[in-house]
Amino acid sequence: MRPALLAASLLAPLALAAPAAYAQDAATRLARDALIVDTHIDAPGILMDTWADLGVEAKDREFDYPKARAGGLDIAFMSIYTSPKQDADGSAWQVANAMIDGVEALAQRHPGKFAVLTSPRDVERLRAGGRVLLPLGMENGAPLGDKLDNVRFFFERGVRYITLAHSANNRIADSSYALEKTWNGLSPFGREVVREMNRLGIMVDVSHLGDASAKEAIALSTVPVIASHSAFRHFTPGFERNISDEIARLVAAKGGVIQVPFGTAFINPASAANTQAHFRAINDFNKRNAELKAQGQPELDRKAFDKTWDEAHPPLQSTLAQVLDQLDYGVKLVGIDHVGIGSDFDGVDGELPPELKTVADFPHLVAGLQARGHREADIRKLLGGNLLRAWTAIEAGAGK
Known part of the structure; x- marks a missing residue:
């Protein structure tokens, strides 16, 4: 490669990076x-x-x-x-x-x-x-x-x-x-x-x-x-x-x-849907436990519920x-x-x-x-x- 072209190729990434770096510097100055x-x-x-x-x-x-x-x-x-x-x-x-x-x-x-x-x-x-x-x-x-x-x-x-x-x-x-x-x-x-x-x-x-x-x-x-x-x-x-x-x-x-x-x-729409579904599931869980308690039966384990839910709904x-x-x-x-x-x-x-x-x-x-x-x-x-x-x-x- 000719020296001029070589120099241009080496400088090109710097030229592309400079505007982005300048923009972030300007943003930091305004934020502060x-x-x-x-x-x-x-x-x-x-x-x-x-x-x-x-x-x-x-x-x-x-x-x-x-x-x-x-x-x-x-x-x-x-x-x-x-x-x-x-x-x-x-x-x-x-x-x-x-x-x-x-x-x-x-x-x-x-x-x-x-x-x-x-x-x-x-x-x-x-x-x-x-x-x-x-x-x-x-x-x-x-x-x-x-x-x-x-x-x-x-x-x-x-x-x-x-x-x-x-x-x-x-x-x-x-x-x-x-x-x-x-x-x-x-x-x-x-x-x-x-x-x-x-x-x-x-x-x-x-x-x-x-x-x-x-x-x-x-x-x-x-x-x-x-x-x-x-x-x-x-x-x-x-x-x-x-x-x-x-x-x-x-x-x-x-x-x-x-x-x-x-x-x-x-x-995140999918994460919001999971959050809404989680509260509905908790509501159902609490209702079921109230029923079991009224019947004198052992209640469901909340920790087990949480573990199962988290495994089925990894973070997005x-x-x-x-x-x-x-x-x-x-x-x-x-x-x-x-x-x-x-x-x-x-x-x-x-x-x-x-x-x-x-x-x-x-x-x-x-x-x-x-x-x-x-x-x-x-x-x-x-x-x-x-x-x-x-x-x-x-x-x-x-x-x-």
Whole structure:
């Protein structure tokens, strides 16, 4: 080969690689400059199970301080999650308070790295010096019990959104996963809870709710509502856990935001179908055990059930493109001002797109948005501007 051709052939791969590298550098710069708000990270639950110091690198976690700084994450809503089982056995209040204590301890242990955030007014002041801010979102209203005063109690503890129900109907609302609905809307107590949340300035979160419960919560609220981590049902027909076009439009019309998660179970249609089937199978399993118990017979083994299910339903894969499809669809459906991100990091057992495995990977999301032609101003809205606008409006409406 002639020297000139040889040189050209050697340089060709570099020429092809340069634009891609430049694009990723530009995405990283924007991710670190923009204000990124993730409305759903399940770090507190894992801390309760297996402690780790999230102020330094924690290799088995999807959220920690070094990863957050690498990815440009500024505001990470810590999920105060309690289960239907904890609701049933009366431990949800204790568990929620222990999780809040854990988040507070993390901030106190690393005052130069973390701060608990309770108002959008404090963002700029508290993030000075590179802190990652930790507002609290309560996933499942179970810790409220049946006491309306507990809404104020948890507000004073720092909770700034409440997902009214989770994977089972509760005292407040119906779950999207429940095959049989209790309230077909909100309970009488649930209506009082929404009014009190409005009065105090706590965001009403309609993720996880059955459709009728979500519609009533949106209609009753006097301020914007959010969906803290809900993908669009358009891609997963029949999967009530994801938000319908109708309800997404209602959220937007109220001034709220739909925050798109990254978990495979939400964005991969086949995985969503498996998730829905799993809850139906559990429902049947529980009914059968109730029958056996009533007959005085030995109950079926839940561990054996889980093992058999997992073997028949291995984890599926998802992609960054599927997350981008969700965001693009949401923007087309309800407008650029009503879509954001609620990853569900540390809450989906690592079942995430390979490009979005931890909070360090937000630049990949930004690069994908740039490649699809989104303007910088719009990317900033999706990354956090929209959520902060809605939160500010909800706070401004408190007491009115």
